[in-house]
Amino acid sequence: MRDVYTASDQRHKMPGKATILVIDDEESMRDSCWQVLTKDGYRTETAADGNSGLQKIREIKPDLALVDLKMPGMSGMELLEKISDIDPNIVSVVITGYATIESAVEAMKRNAYDFLPKPFTPDQLRIVTKRGLERRRLALESARLRQEKERMRENFVALVSHQLRSPLVSMRQVFDVILEGFVGEVASKQKEMIEEASKRVDELLKLISDWLDMFSITAGKLTEKFGPVDLSTVLSQTMKLLQPTAELKKVRLQMQPTDSSCLVKGDQESLKQMFVNLMSNGINYNREGGTVTVSTREQDGYLVVDISDTGIGISQEDLPFIFDTFFRVKTKETRNVTGSGLGLSIAKRIIEAHNGSINVVSELGKGTTFSILLPKAKMEQ
Amino acid sequence: MDNKAKILIVDDDIGYIESIRAILESKEYIVDAAHDRESAIEKIRKIKPDLILLDIMMDRLDDGFTICYRLKHDPELRHIPILTISAITEKTGFKFSPTTDGEYFEADDYIEKPVKPSDLLKRIERLLKG
Numbered sequence: 001m002r003d004v005y006t007a008s009d010q011r012h013k014m015p016g017k018a019t020i021l022v023i024d025d026e027e028s029m030r031d032s033c034w035q036v037l038t039k040d041g042y043r044t045e046t047a048a049d050g051n052s053g054l055q056k057i058r059e060i061k062p063d064l065a066l067v068d069l070k071m072p073g074m075s076g077m078e079l080l081e082k083i084s085d086i087d088p089n090i091v092s093v094v095i096t097g098y099a100t101i102e103s104a105v106e107a108m109k110r111n112a113y114d115f116l117p118k119p120f121t122p123d124q125l126r127i128v129t130k131r132g133l134e135r136r137r138l139a140l141e142s143a144r145l146r147q148e149k150e151r152m153r154e155n156f157v158a159l160v161s162h163q164l165r166s167p168l169v170s171m172r173q174v175f176d177v178i179l180e181g182f183v184g185e186v187a188s189k190q191k192e193m194i195e196e197a198s199k200r201v202d203e204l205l206k207l208i209s210d211w212l213d214m215f216s217i218t219a220g221k222l223t224e225k226f227g228p229v230d231l232s233t234v235l236s237q238t239m240k241l242l243q244p245t246a247e248l249k250k251v252r253l254q255m256q257p258t259d260s261s262c263l264v265k266g267d268q269e270s271l272k273q274m275f276v277n278l279m280s281n282g283i284n285y286n287r288e289g290g291t292v293t294v295s296t297r298e299q300d301g302y303l304v305v306d307i308s309d310t311g312i313g314i315s316q317e318d319l320p321f322i323f324d325t326f327f328r329v330k331t332k333e334t335r336n337v338t339g340s341g342l343g344l345s346i347a348k349r350i351i352e353a354h355n356g357s358i359n360v361v362s363e364l365g366k367g368t369t370f371s372i373l374l375p376k377a378k379m380e381q
Numbered sequence: 382m383d384n385k386a387k388i389l390i391v392d393d394d395i396g397y398i399e400s401i402r403a404i405l406e407s408k409e410y411i412v413d414a415a416h417d418r419e420s421a422i423e424k425i426r427k428i429k430p431d432l433i434l435l436d437i438m439m440d441r442l443d444d445g446f447t448i449c450y451r452l453k454h455d456p457e458l459r460h461i462p463i464l465t466i467s468a469i470t471e472k473t474g475f476k477f478s479p480t481t482d483g484e485y486f487e488a489d490d491y492i493e494k495p496v497k498p499s500d501l502l503k504r505i506e507r508l509l510k511g
Contacts (some may be wrong), residue, residue: 164395165468166438166468166494167394169494169495170394170397171403173397173400173495173496174396174397174494176497177400177498182407183403
């Protein structure tokens with residue numbers, strides 16, 4: 001047990017020797033801790049009071065600090081807080097002669113990791129030290145992983161936008177130039193096929209853009225843009241936007257008049273996107289001559305928007321999965337509807353980012369109603 | 382002396398350059414192209430184009446910004462209008478515009494890929510009239 005850095009004990013090894021600072025006003029305590037820990041291979045330093053302890057913390061940046069709770073001058077409790085201010089990753093272990101539950105709880109509240117009641121044996125000191133260092137290793141490791149993950153996410157988004165979008169956009173540009181006759185006459189059958197290819201490229205671009213949306217919503221960046229939003233404006237804008245699609249599908253898009261105030265706190269653009277996704281589903285999964293009806297009402301401090309269609313409906317088996325990413329209902333009727341399978345998952349994420357929720361009721365062959373609940377904004381007047 | 386304007390396209394995507402070239406040549410502009418940052422700057426000094434169509438992400442993601450910055454801080458070249466064309470959408474988090482990014486992005490106009498040929502031609506005409 002002399003050397004903690006033996007081959008069989010590699011998992012405790014930090015980059016270089018672990019550094020431990022002992023802060024205690026009793027000289028005998030400092031000396032005995034120093035002896036045990038130095039023998040075990042740690043780089044050990046000592047300080048006799050709070051102030052010199054803090055100075056050493058800044059100088060040597062220890063992995064672990066053993067702190068006596070009862071010292072003249074700065075108290076151990078105060079010291080714990082200051083250590084955590086300097087670097088919250090330094091693991092603090094409290095040593096004390098008056099080991100009471102209260103003082104233990106108090107110390108833990110101030111970010112102490114463990115507790116060592118006096119008198120203790122060298123083995124007890126070793127165990128607590130080892131455990132504390134292991135804790136630090138894990139904390140640092142998980143912080144590193146979190147960072148790594150964030151970096152990968154950012155790189156991935158950049159990669160997706162540059163490497164995947166660029167060639168598609170370039171293809172799309174070539175099609176446009178051909179279709180508009182910039183490189184010579186195009187026969188009508190050729191035109192038709194190029195238009196089809198161009199449409200497929202657009203679908204792929206839409207998929208990538210939806211995917212990027214998923215990333216930006218999960219990243220929690222949405223809340224930064226929150227402000228007061230009047231939903232009735234957003235709803236009528238959305239309906240105007242989708243009117244041409246509805247006409248093409250011979251579906252009637254209608255809004256029921258409302259007298260309730262439609263003010264919510266949120267991000268206008270993403271709320272609009274959410275309604276676009278839901279309403280265009282209502283249109284696309286409808287039948288000729290069908291309707292999509294939008295209405296609003298209030299319920300327990302929530303604003304509820306109901307979007308009802310008279311479309312093909314969703315079966316009870318499919319219903320639990322419709323908000324899953326990339327899930328798409330596969331039936332005869334949906335074969336001609338294109339989509340990424342992300343529309344509803346994006347809508348749900350947007351709603352949840354607004355502290356709201358979404359419910360769905362559907363009957364096969366009759367239609368579907370989505371109800372979106374958003375917390376009402378408080379009138380500040 | 383030829384009255385037709387000289388336009389330099391800076392883009393690392395050769396296929397893309399060809400499609401833009403077809404649009405520009407339909408209006409009899411004189412078109413030249415460069416594919417990376419250094420050759421772009423070299424060519425700009427040599428041929429002194431009347432307008433530059435500039436892609437943003439090339440070898441490095443910010444090549445377009447660098448070119449833009451260098452041109453707009455060069456007294457001999459800063460008068461050349463720059464129309465940036467890029468496939469970056471605001472979704473990537475690379476939000477930028479001549480108004481928000483000030484001296485780091487002093488492009489004269491900005492257009493998103495894929496461009497509508499008529500829109501591109503209209504903007505070019507406007508910038509050339511300056």
